Amino acid sequence: MIELxxxxxxxxxxxxxxxxxxxxxxxxxxxxxxxxxxxxxxxAATRRGLGVRAWIGHRVGYAFGTDLAREGVEEIAARAAxxxxxxxEDEFAGPPSPSGEPAPSMELxxxxxxxxxxxxxxxxxxxxxxxxxxxxxxxxxxxxxVYAGSSxxxxxxxxxxxxxxxxxxxxxxxxxxxxxGEGGSVETGLGFDLAxxxxxxxxxxVGREAAARATAMIGAGKPDSRSCRVVLDPTVAASFxxxxxxxxxxxxxxxxxxxxxxxxxxxxxGEALVLHDDGLDPExxxxxxxxxxxxxxxxxxxxxxxxLRTYLFDTYTARRxxxxxxxxxxRAGYRGLPHVSxxxxxxxxxxxxxxxxxxxAGEGVFVTDVAGLHSGVNPVTGVFSxxxxxxxxxxxxxxxxxREFTIASDLVSxxxxxxxxxxxxRWVPFGxxxxxxxxxxxxxxxxxx
Amino acid sequence: MSLLAPExxxxxxxxxxxxxxxxxxxxxxxxxxxAVSLDDRRVERPQTAREVGAxxxxxxxxxxxxxxxxxxxxxxxxxxxxxxxxxxxxxxRNAAMPSAVHPRPAYExxxxxxxxxxxxxxxxxxxxDETARGAGAEVTQVSATYAEGRRVVAIFNSGGFAAxxxxxxxxxxxxxxxxxxxxxxTGHETRGGHAGFERVSERPEELxxxxxxxxxxxxxxxxxxxxxxxxxxxxGFGGVLLHEAVGHGLEADAVQKKASVYAGRVGDKLAEEFxxxxxxxxxxxxxxxxxxxxxxTPTQKTTIxxxxxxxxxxxxxxxxxxxxxxxxxxxxxxxxxxxxxxxMTNTYFAPxxxxxxxxxxxxxxxxxxxxxxxxxxEPATGDFVFGVSEGYLIEGGKVTAPxxxxxxxxxxxxxxxxxxxxxxxxxxxxxxxxxxxxxVPVGTGQGHVRIAEMTVGGTEV
Numbered sequence: 080m081i082e083l084x085x086x087x088x089x090x091x092x093x094x095x096x097x098x099x100x101x102x103x104x105x106x107x108x109x110x111x112x113x114x115x116x117x118x119x120x121x122x123a124a125t126r127r128g129l130g131v132r133a134w135i136g137h138r139v140g141y142a143f144g145t146d147l148a149r150e151g152v153e154e155i156a157a158r159a160a161x162x163x164x165x166x167x168e169d170e171f172a173g174p175p176s177p178s179g180e181p182a183p184s185m186e187l188x189x190x191x192x193x194x195x196x197x198x199x200x201x202x203x204x205x206x207x208x209x210x211x212x213x214x215x216x217x218x219x220x221x222x223x224x225v226y227a228g229s230s231x232x233x234x235x236x237x238x239x240x241x242x243x244x245x246x247x248x249x250x251x252x253x254x255x256x257x258x259x260g261e262g263g264s265v266e267t268g269l270g271f272d273l274a275x276x277x278x279x280x281x282x283x284x285v286g287r288e289a290a291a292r293a294t295a296m297i298g299a300g301k302p303d304s305r306s307c308r309v310v311l312d313p314t315v316a317a318s319f320x321x322x323x324x325x326x327x328x329x330x331x332x333x334x335x336x337x338x339x340x341x342x343x344x345x346x347x348x349g350e351a352l353v354l355h356d357d358g359l360d361p362e363x364x365x366x367x368x369x370x371x372x373x374x375x376x377x378x379x380x381x382x383x384x385x386x387l388r389t390y391l392f393d394t395y396t397a398r399r400x401x402x403x404x405x406x407x408x409x410r411a412g413y414r415g416l417p418h419v420s421x422x423x424x425x426x427x428x429x430x431x432x433x434x435x436x437x438x439x440a441g442e443g444v445f446v447t448d449v450a451g452l453h454s455g456v457n458p459v460t461g462v463f464s465x466x467x468x469x470x471x472x473x474x475x476x477x478x479x480x481x482r483e484f485t486i487a488s489d490l491v492s493x494x495x496x497x498x499x500x501x502x503x504x505r506w507v508p509f510g511x512x513x514x515x516x517x518x519x520x521x522x523x524x525x526x527x528x
Numbered sequence: 529m530s531l532l533a534p535e536x537x538x539x540x541x542x543x544x545x546x547x548x549x550x551x552x553x554x555x556x557x558x559x560x561x562x563a564v565s566l567d568d569r570r571v572e573r574p575q576t577a578r579e580v581g582a583x584x585x586x587x588x589x590x591x592x593x594x595x596x597x598x599x600x601x602x603x604x605x606x607x608x609x610x611x612x613x614x615x616x617x618x619x620x621r622n623a624a625m626p627s628a629v630h631p632r633p634a635y636e637x638x639x640x641x642x643x644x645x646x647x648x649x650x651x652x653x654x655x656x657d658e659t660a661r662g663a664g665a666e667v668t669q670v671s672a673t674y675a676e677g678r679r680v681v682a683i684f685n686s687g688g689f690a691a692x693x694x695x696x697x698x699x700x701x702x703x704x705x706x707x708x709x710x711x712x713x714t715g716h717e718t719r720g721g722h723a724g725f726e727r728v729s730e731r732p733e734e735l736x737x738x739x740x741x742x743x744x745x746x747x748x749x750x751x752x753x754x755x756x757x758x759x760x761x762x763x764g765f766g767g768v769l770l771h772e773a774v775g776h777g778l779e780a781d782a783v784q785k786k787a788s789v790y791a792g793r794v795g796d797k798l799a800e801e802f803x804x805x806x807x808x809x810x811x812x813x814x815x816x817x818x819x820x821x822x823x824x825t826p827t828q829k830t831t832i833x834x835x836x837x838x839x840x841x842x843x844x845x846x847x848x849x850x851x852x853x854x855x856x857x858x859x860x861x862x863x864x865x866x867x868x869x870x871x872m873t874n875t876y877f878a879p880x881x882x883x884x885x886x887x888x889x890x891x892x893x894x895x896x897x898x899x900x901x902x903x904x905x906e907p908a909t910g911d912f913v914f915g916v917s918e919g920y921l922i923e924g925g926k927v928t929a930p931x932x933x934x935x936x937x938x939x940x941x942x943x944x945x946x947x948x949x950x951x952x953x954x955x956x957x958x959x960x961x962x963x964x965x966x967x968v969p970v971g972t973g974q975g976h977v978r979i980a981e982m983t984v985g986g987t988e989v
Binding site: 114117118119120121122123124125126127128140141142143144145146147154155158161162163164165166167169197198219220222223255257264265266267301304334335336338414416450451453454455456457459460462463464465466468482483484486487524526527528 | 705932937
């Protein structure tokens with residue numbers, strides 16, 4: 080792989096690129112979908128590709144493709160150099176320089192990702208469905224139960240001396256349970272688990288969680304419209320934390336598109352909220368020794384003691400801002416240019432157990448699900464209004480289920496209104512890769528009946 | 529051009545059925561594209577793509593076995609076929625020899641995007657930037673993106689069926705940021721189609737003007753109201769309401785799993801007499817149109833609601849077989865790396881008799897939702913949510929102050945039943961629809977539509 084990347088770099092400089100970087104990947108993937116006790120689909124596939132960034136002076140272009148034979152590689156390299164000619168000059172554009180610091184060696188694979196036979200992973204998905212059906216008679220079925228896993232190999236090389244390679248595996252299982260209440264109304268509930276290999280997944284827990292979430296919603300009505308305290312379940316908290324991580328990217332800030340612009344050092348959150356981006360967390364699904372342009376990953380304190388400590392930088396935004404990269408260049412595989420993004424966002428845990436968090440809330444709403452995040456949030460202003468469902472909180476305890484309402488605030492106000500973080504965190508694949516406990520928010524607008 | 533010789537397809541399909549299966553299909557594709565952006569006054573991120581690959585699926589009873597590979601080399605396709613067949617333990621079948629496929633464009637492409645020099649594409653972006661910045665001193669940032677893509681596909685199945693399509697799409701989008709003191713607002717506009725460069729090269733300034741107008745208007749916006757009220761939904765992209773509140777629930781996969789509120793409801797009266805709606809994958813040059821779907825079935829115009837009655841679900845071939853129906857040409861996939869799913873194409877409400885002015889004048893107090901940032905639905909419950917990207921208050925039958933932060937939330941059948949007027953100002957817009965991890969281009973359309981009562985979630989209680 081690294082040889083392939085190096086040959087692509089050579090091909091790009093040979094056709095006139097002053098600098099070049101190549102990103103090569105090879106992956107094998109497997110997915111099983113089951114429904115009604117039967118396998119609905121079984122997918123086994125391989126995927127490979129190459130993306131080349133070529134600089135001509137301070138202009139940069141990109142090309143990618145799937146033909147990794149010699150001529151194919153040369154064609155991709157030539158297209159990248161050709162694309163660069165369409166770009167404007169940008170004084171900060173240039174390849175990352177190696178820091179001299181070696182990338183850490185990390186164990187990111189689990190052998191069961193490949194050694195488990197197709198029948199074994201199918202059985203795992205079937206076990207998820209069975210667990211959902213068995214855990215409550217009101218569960219009438221699941222939309223489907225899914226197992227998906229992939230094993231990836233990544234190599235990056237550049238004319239500036241970057242050269243690195245790593246392997247990682249990841250998998251998940253999920254199901255959406257359907258529960259029927261009196262009168263035939265249907266409710267849904269999601270259960271999921273993530274790991275590096277199927278051997279570490281807990282199918283029973285996934286099924287039980289989906290069933291519990293679906294049945295909890297039976298008989299849900301609309302809550303009264305009001306301004307009140309809100310407890311966010313970790314899956315919901317993760318979605319919001321992911322949005323906040325996104326607007327802490329230096330590109331959004333530098334281009335005047337972040338509500339957190341010019342707020343470094345300022346108090347932006349309640350003391351209860353501690354937020355790190357950690358690309359090296361051994362448990363983190365998004366961990367890797369180096370980022371999408373070969374810069375060594377690290378742990379970056381974003382919010383501590385209520386104050387905003389730093390933004391996240393890739394090489395380009397770091398040069399533009401006169402600082403060092405935080406190793407935050409993300410990449411959607413070989414098909415995408417590197418851009419600033421979070422790795423694993425980690426929210427610090429607090430002292431309160433879940434019941435204590437509810438007691439602290441007193442009267443309010445416990446939100447277990449949100450919908451419409453991609454349309455209901457303005458990332459430039461941070462203003463949001465999204466669909467939600469969950470449970471009412473009365474007298475410090477969970478009460479009746481509620482749905483078809485919206486919660487609204489803006490990301491800056493919401494962050495400032497975090498009163499407490501729960502004591503137990505969970506890894507959630509929504510909003511990127513986030514580890515977070517439930518969060519108690521002092522005030523949000525709830526619009527229902 | 530021919531992507532793949534029928535002899536190779538037949539050999540691979542026979543290998544795929546070597547251990548049994550009802551039928552097998554080979555889907556070959558070449559995807560090429562170019563995109564470039566302008567942001568912060570600078571042209572950046574020019575990129576080109578070329579991906580070639582194929583997938584094979586074998587359907588055996590209710591189960592589908594699937595795999596994909598990069599490249600179209602015969603040994604790789606045969607190895608893929610072997611791998612896909614592994615899970616079966618039945619008698620071998622032979623695949624019939626398919627006819628040769630020569631994919632051709634179904635719609636006119638007056639100017640092939642790949643023949644247009646990059647400078648002209650960049651010039652579109654600069655024109656948008658200049659126009660948007662000229663719209664007002666409060667415009668502080670402009671970004672614009674041009675993208676073109678071509679997908680040449682050839683589809684062969686073991687019954688000897690073969691089909692092809694040569695699809696070219698272009699899209700231009702503009703985002704404008706406006707600022708007044710601490711207030712920052714955005715406006716967005718896009719145009720695109722299953723067409724050549726001509727679709728975006730004519731008057732790109734209109735997009736920039738529209739995006740700038742939205743951003744500037746929002747600077748004066750008041751917080752959105754909350755509660756139940758009448759909502760007038762704008763034409764064009766307002767059709768995303770139909771897409772989310774109804775369309776996803778008509779996709780046969782959800783229906784057959786009883787994970788749709790519309791399961792078992794064909795023939796039921798769900799809306800007023802004057803409500804009719806279609807899914808039409810054949811509208812010439814529209815963003816969601818193709819000559820054939822991704823299983824080779826010719827696309828068609830399907831009436832989904834007629835005179836207020838639910839008339840049809842949307843099928844791909846697997847779900848059509850299961851439901852003893854015919855495919856409606858809705859088997860779509862993002863690429864050769866994906867299994868086809870029942871997906872909408874261009875979905876729209878037929879124009880009504882009213883005028884948009886009638887709808888507004890007939891509303892004493894409510895919300896005018898001109899455009900949406902997008903939406904989402906849970907088909908099993910019918911619950912949906914839309915973010916309103918441009919909205920105004922309606923007071924005393926007149927459009928008054930712009931509002932910000934409004935979200936519409938409701939339930940599909942309830943919203944459909946509550947439509948009390950449809951206007952005649954029909955328009956289609958482009959969207960990208962995500963489902964099951966796959967994104968496909970879809971068209972949404974309608975004239976102005978009024979919903980008698982709906983929940984608006986705002987920041988104001």
